[in-house]
Amino acid sequence: MQLSYPLPRSPSGKAYQYSPNPSAAPRLFLIGDAPETRAISEEHRLAIRREPGPGQTVCPYSGFVADDDEFIHFSDIEAVKKQVAWEATADVEDHIADLAKSFNRRQGKSGLISIKMDFKPSRRPQPLAIREDLLRELTCSVCAREYAVYAIALFCPDCGAPGYGQHFEREVELVREQVTLADAQYEAGRRETAYRLMGNAHEDVLTAFETALKTLYRHLVRERLPDKAEGLLKKKQIGNAFQNIERGRSLFERIGIDPFHVLSEGDLELLRLNIEKRHVIGHNLGIADEHYVELTQSDQPGETVRLIGGEIERFADLCLRVVLDLERSLLPGQSEARETIS
Template identity: 30%
Template sequence: MSDSLFKEGGPLGTRRIGPNDYEIHITIPPDSDGMVGRECTDPACSPGYFKVKPGTGITEGHVIAYCPYCRHEDEPGSFFTQAQKDYAIKILENETIKGVDNMIQDALGLGPSNRKKFGSGFMSIEMSYTPSRPNIVSRPLEEELRRDIICPSCGLEHAVFGLATWCPDCGTDIFLVHVEAELAVVRKILGAVDSRRSDLGARVAARDIENALEDVVSVFEAVLKVITKRYLLKNGVSVVEITRILNKVVRNSYQNVETAADTFRAQLGMELFEGISDSDIVELKSIFEKRHPITHNLGIVDRKYLDRALSGEMEGREVRVMVEDVEKALEISFSVLRRAYERI
């Protein structure tokens, strides 16, 4: 009878390393893009889930990995998701079941048929053994992430929810890379406007431009909230208080150039548009104001917009947003956000 529960070698590279110890290698299958999920080991971290592409980034001597959201440090092999752990456990259970079955069959001297007959003629006994049914092992369910990033420092290809800050491999602050990636999506939308106009008509193309402007404002607001949160955290403000400030004080003030400047000054004690020319500030304000009728009035110019934007457009007509407007807003916005982030 064999005293080995697991057969050495095989697809899992099983190796006996002690009387009762085995080393088994279980590979987590990647998704269709070659990425595997990872999860922060700090239970307080949210969202905590991200993906990395094996073979990119630090491939040798990698001893510390990082959460891209909270920069929690741990060993690279510690960031497995619960689904991946369950997947590995089921595979290990199946290997154990197979090993136990083999040991029982060997001990009882059963052949390939799992049957053994004793005696003959009028008196015989037949013994049979039915092996256990193995677990059905499905690949671990991975969440769909829409933001793919390549770390400029170590080359790690990874994907995250929202605007993360740090590279999971080298721990470098790559927040502005995330911001650039978000704005690059808007540029791609603008780059397709001519073909969309040709294929689907002027109204669809106009809506694409309007949506692109809304996206720029949304990125501007989201980044300023991240900057505000990070500044307050560094200055000892509690997470509970920061949440209250963002929800009750900041609210949607970062969607507007004037109120954004006031809020930034009040919360961080800094001038948001420091280093930005007056002409660029005026132009950004004018472009951002066009979002109001787009969001709240189906793109129709109303009196509130005319009063705020001091525009020469006519009430009741559709607000006019050009590709060039959004491109300029992209340029100025990133300059503002980059300067603000570098100061905290």
């Protein structure tokens, strides 16, 4: 006989999952129930790693595929053990209480000596398993499965289709919302607050872009150069290389990819300018230094650099184009290095 217990759920109805792949930090993710009806379109079939549904799960951080049982979170196992123990104890106590009642009913009331069985149950509260939602919640654009991860992942945990670009699209959406908030502050006469919000939005673009490039690079190196991965992925080998076009391109060349081939020379110059502007905003309170002035040929040293919402959104869109093109490297059958330099 097999007993089945439902897994504890988060407030949004998702269950904890834990990747069996030890290299897939942070390993924890959440997955919701599958839609009642869904179908994979023919155009998306080349993107999936498995037919969505029960049986197997895909690690969203690494693409590792294994049976569903291997993804059960260790805290859920403990929660089930506590629930089983609590129910077993409650059943035993209920049985003893019934025995006591039966015994007491059989005792005569007219005798000189009366015996009564008294039983006090432990009244232990039922175990409570609390599960929290993660901040980044998404719905797979291919199989419609809802899931949640820490900030960024690469794949849908159900069908295994790449979800890398979808994460960055969410980052761009958040940047646009920040720009809107900054504009509202400016209209209300809070110019300094508006400038600070614009600066935060601008910084967030590069932070998200750097994280996206680094995450994909680390994954592809492990997949395509497993024998060299340990050395290539050391912290000192990567550093902040993805805050620089030339250094980032140099790292990706090791796996046969030019991440910036989709951008024109004009686009690259705009990207380079905004990367440098981010350093001025983040490390110099937005005050132009000699290096930035030399790059722009228009600003003056000591002046506050201009931040325009439309330019920040353009910066984000350029980064998104790069990310969406790189997402193709996550499609099934792309384990071999590809040359994209044009």
